[in-house]
Amino acid sequence: MLKIKSLRPEWVTLLASAYLLIGFNSVLWEHIASVLQGDSHAVVLRLAFGVLLLCAFNIVLTLLAFRRTLKPLLATLFIISAGVAYFMSQYGVLIDIGMLRNTVETNVTEVRDLLSLKLFFYILLLGVVPTLILFRTPIKFRTLPRELLQKLWVGLASAAVLAAVAMANYQGLASLFRNHHELRLMVVPSNYIGASVNYVREKVGVAAQPFSKIGEDATLAPSWSTHPRKSLTVLVVGESARAENFGLLGYGRDTNPELSKEKGLVAFSNVTSCGTETAVSVPCMFSGMTRKDYDAVKAKNQEGLLDMLQRAGLAVYWRDNQSGCKGTCDRVHVEDVSNLKEPTLCADSECHDEILLKDLAARIDDLKEDTVLVLHQMGSHGPDYYKRYPAAFERFTPVCHSNALNQCDRQSIVNGYDNTLLYTDHVLASLIDVLRSKQDQVDTAMIYLSDHGESLGEYNLFLHGTPYMLAPEQQKHVPMLAWFSDNYRSTFGVDVDCLQQGRERPLSQDNLFHSMLGLLQVKTALYNPQLDLFTGCRGAQAAR
DSSP: OOOOOOBOHHHHHHHHHHHHHHHSOHHHHHHHHHHTTTOTTHHHHHHHHHHHHHHHHHHHHHHHOOTTTHHHHHHHHHHHHHHHHHHHHHHOOOOSHHHHHHHHTOOHHHHHHHOOHHHHHHIIIIIIHHHHHHHHSOBOOOOHHHHHHHHHHHHHHHHHHHHHHHHHTHHHHHHHHHHOGGGGGTSTTHHHHHHHHHHHHHHHHHHHSOOBOOOTTOEEOGGGGGOSSEEEEEEEEESSOOGGGOGGGTOSSOSOTTGGGOTTOEEEEEEEOSOSSHHHHHHHHHHSOOTTTOOHHHHHTBOOHHHHHHHHTOEEEEEESSSOOTTTTTTSEEEEOTTOOOTTTEETTEEOGGGGGTTHHHHHHTOOSOEEEEEEOOTTOSSOGGGSSOGGGOOSOSOOOSSOGGGSOHHHHHHHHHHHHHHHHHHHHHHHHHHHHTTTTEEEEEEEEESOOOEESGGGOEESOOOTTTOOGGGTEEEEEEEEOHHHHHHHTBOHHHHHHTTTSOEETHHHHHHHHHHTTEEOTTOOGGGOTTTTSBOGGGOO
16 A cells, blocks of 8 residues: 655645645636636736635644644545535535525425535545545644744745735735625635634524514504404415516516416516525515614514514414525414425425415315415425426426536526426416405405525526625516405405506515505504505505
8 A cells, every 4th residue: 555655734734725725716716717807917816816825724724733633624624615616616606604504594305406426526536535645644743832833934934925925916916806705705615614603603693682572562453343354364485486587577488377367466576685595585574674784693583574463463374385484483383384295296305385275275264363374485496496396387398307507508497497487376376266266255365475586597606695795686686476355455455556556666575574564454663654565555444
């Protein structure tokens, strides 16, 4: 067996730094090459940028290079970095706290959809093999005092080189950093280490803050005493549906053949999301905070819309076919239907979204309270779009049947995604059919709002979760629909013609909280009529 020569720790950290820089940052280097294209100093700037990172990596690893920590630390970095490099190259994702939060708070089904043979080889070749070589390499440490002195010299030398290179190329590097904030989210492993630190800090902040109630003055308006029937308001939270591909909103394909026939359906065309991932958008839209003021720690530690509706006297239920409600439904009735034993709708620990409608008609027949029902869809969650709908809805072909989206023809990806919207169209139309069939005994309504959009290869991005400031419109422009039964319109004073006339005005998920309070005639000091999309479209019966 080949004998590996022993190395001093400073050589190990330098080699490891070079390997981290070269082995796991292909996406970074490709991006820098593209942004510097045409720059006469491109080669020099790329080299300078690389030297800066090499020195920075070396300083940090040198400080942590002790006898018992160096090999386990590098092994962990190699293996995690291999996985991160795979997802960055595969889907064009950037790594920040939002992406990490989205990853940590996902479920087993979503994780399984991301696994592939290519991921296995990435981890094996870039992570495991170098780790095995590392553990076979003898590292010759000095006594502790001499080792500390050596670390000081290595650190100072690396810092001196870093400073010299930065000063010599200050103007070009300063322009690069100033104009391309995304670069810090592309450097492996500092991107996921920084995101991890911020996520832990967020979790500590959640644990440290006391839980607070909001809207304790919430009560139903006096007009409720005149309602002739019980009511059911269904709020459907969509998943990864982007407005750009909704036929109702002008898409070239008819992805909404059933909904387009629904009379009285209002399709709002200019709605933006609060975030680009479920873990932000869902808590945000129910929190009462605007996107500008949204604070994840605060949202985790206070009540939201559903708590207020329940306190006011409405029965509130959350039915989930996804990865949970991200804390928004923790204090209301919850039913997880994502893994029911329904052979026609469920397989492989996943159910199609029609499972959300299971027994709904019978439940309406037995309705004894005014109710708000939230249905949380699996919707168009990628990358395995082909799994999100029954075979009968695979109308746009050919379809990418792989989670390696960057290896599929883009049209096949779009076809699969559009099929998910065809199925969502069917689910929502079926829901409206049920609600319409019960409108004589119960006032019924449906509001649909997607949590965020989706990238399908535009700008070499796939899926979602790109930091909001950098995210393309496809991840932020979302569909929103509203349908009201005739009796619901009369009882709650909703003027649908008025809503139709304003369907193109700018709206966002900021409007949901106050619109639901206004629609459901809940009196509270927190209500802001300026954020209520129904303001001006309610009759005298709905006077607050």
